[in-house]
Amino acid sequence: MQTIKKAITFANNSIIMKISGFTIIKDAVINDYPVVEAIRSVLPVVDEMIVSIGNSIDGTEELILSIPSNKIKIIHSAWDPALREGGKILAVETNKAFQHIAPDSDWAFYIQADEVVHEKYHSIIRKSAERYCDDKKVDGLLFQYLHFYGTYDYVGDSRKWYNKEIRIIRNDKSIEAFKDAQGFRRNGQRLPVKLINAWVYHYGWVKSPKQMKQKMYQTGKLWHSDAEMNAFLQSSDLFDYNEFDSLRKFEGTHPEVMQERISKKNWDIALNIQQKKFSLKDRLLYWIEKKTGKRLFDFRNYKIV
Numbered sequence: 001m002q003t004i005k006k007a008i009t010f011a012n013n014s015i016i017m018k019i020s021g022f023t024i025i026k027d028a029v030i031n032d033y034p035v036v037e038a039i040r041s042v043l044p045v046v047d048e049m050i051v052s053i054g055n056s057i058d059g060t061e062e063l064i065l066s067i068p069s070n071k072i073k074i075i076h077s078a079w080d081p082a083l084r085e086g087g088k089i090l091a092v093e094t095n096k097a098f099q100h101i102a103p104d105s106d107w108a109f110y111i112q113a114d115e116v117v118h119e120k121y122h123s124i125i126r127k128s129a130e131r132y133c134d135d136k137k138v139d140g141l142l143f144q145y146l147h148f149y150g151t152y153d154y155v156g157d158s159r160k161w162y163n164k165e166i167r168i169i170r171n172d173k174s175i176e177a178f179k180d181a182q183g184f185r186r187n188g189q190r191l192p193v194k195l196i197n198a199w200v201y202h203y204g205w206v207k208s209p210k211q212m213k214q215k216m217y218q219t220g221k222l223w224h225s226d227a228e229m230n231a232f233l234q235s236s237d238l239f240d241y242n243e244f245d246s247l248r249k250f251e252g253t254h255p256e257v258m259q260e261r262i263s264k265k266n267w268d269i270a271l272n273i274q275q276k277k278f279s280l281k282d283r284l285l286y287w288i289e290k291k292t293g294k295r296l297f298d299f300r301n302y303k304i305v
Contacts, residue, residue, distance in 0.1 A: 017133050019126075020105040020171070021046035021071075024093045025113045026054030026079060028063055031215045034203050035113040036067055037257040042111050043069055044122050052097035054079040075100055087180025087223045094177040105171045106133050107141075112181075114204035115167075118255040121198035128196040129168060139175065140184065140193040141168035142302055149205045150241040150269045152254060152262050156205075158246040158278075158286060159295065166193055166302050167200060180223070183301040192305040201255060208267040212239035246286065247273045 021042045028035045039049060049072045051064050064074060077096055083089040094110065101108045107129050111117070117125070125141075132138040142164050147156040166183045169175050169191070178185045185191060207215060217233045254262060278286060289295050 017107070017130050018102070018105045019046045019107045019109050019129055019168070020048045020050060020101040021109040021111060022050040022052070022094075022097045022101060023111050023113060024052045024054065024077075024090070024097050025056075025060060025064070027056045027058055027218060028060040028113060029056075029058035031218050032207055032211055033113040034116065034258070034261060036063060037116050037255070037261060038111050038113055039064070039067055039072070040069075040257045041117040041119070041255055042109055043067075043071055044119070045117070045125050046071065046109050047105070048073060048102055050075065050097055050100045052077050052093060052100070054093065073100070081221075084222050084224070089222055090181040091177035091179060094181040098175075098177075099173065101171055103171075107168050108171050109168050110184075111167065111200075112204075114202060116201045116203060116255050116258055118199065118201060118253075119257075124196060124198050125168070128194065128198070132194055137192060137305060138194050139170045139172070139186070139191040140166040140302070142193040142195040142304065143167045144195075144197075144199045145202055146199055146250070147202045147205065148250065149244060149247055150271055151267075152203075152206060152258075152265065153250055154247045154271060154273065155250045156244065156246070157248045159282065159289070159298065160245060162301075163295065163298075164195065164300075164302070165200075166191060178301060185301070190301065190303045193302045195304055201258075203258070207239075209238035209241065209269070212241075213237065241269050241271060244271070245277045245282070247271060249273060 023039065025033065025035045039051065043049060051072055052075050053061055053064065055078050061074065064072065077093055079089055079093060083092055098108060128141055145161070145163050145165065147161040148154065149156050162182070169184050175184050175186050175191065216239065217229050220229045220232060276283070285296055
């Protein structure tokens with residue numbers, strides 16, 4: 001049946017292909033995650049959207065239910081705090097959500113609760129998934145990244161920010177989330193992937209200084225002990241956004257789904273982006289990357305084929 005499905009084509013020669021989306025979320029309201037925007041940003045690309053909701057203490061489920069789409073399928077999961085070391089709990093929950101992907105889906109599109117895809121990339125993503133659908137040498141699609149910092153006007157441009165990661169994987173349950181679910185591997189081995197001309201906009205570091213402090217306290221408990229995070233919380237009431245090494249001004253447009261959230265921003269942060277805070281080695285590597293486009297000696301959680 002699967003072979004027959006692959007052989008059938010539409011009149012416009014596009015392959016009949018199915019993409020399932022999936023994400024995990026817990027305490028979205030308390031931590032002010034843009035999860036609604038994240039989900040809405042991939043809905044036009046996917047045929048179903050699995051949303052795994054952890055044992056939240058706020059109105060997270062009501063927030064997800066407010067999204068008007070029959071593609072969304074909510075499942076529930078109890079997060080085990082004993083798995084917090086190294087963020088392992090995030091990988092465990094991601095793998096659990098992946099198991100709910102429809103068996104007849106070709107691809108699974110993973111989006112984190114603070115990641116958004118610009119609508120200008122929808123067509124590219126679908127076409128790329130179609131192009132490599134039957135190429136079994138390709139296990140995933142690699143996206144490029146923009147990491148916003150402080151406000152919607154600044155983007156991190158140093159090596160501390162990962163610039164590429166896998167976000168679409170083949171619907172093969174031998175593939176699993178790696179470490180804290182930043183990416184994916186199979187049996188600990190890097191996946192062979194194709195780099196596509198599409199970006200993920202990461203907004204995890206865009207909040208008011210007070211909200212950012214609270215969010216880091218809440219989410220930090222997924223990696224660190226309660227004692228460590230209580231000490232962090234008591235250090236100050238506000239997050240200090242001046243602790244960066246290098247930023248640049250964002251000159252593009254934000255995704256349409258983000259416009260309402262951006263219009264409600266009620267804080268201002270002035271950051272001196274002319275100031276670079278590098279060691280000599282990092283300054284040299286930064287200069288080489290800006291001149292050549294090559295990021296030397298970078299950790300790669302994938303294998304481009």
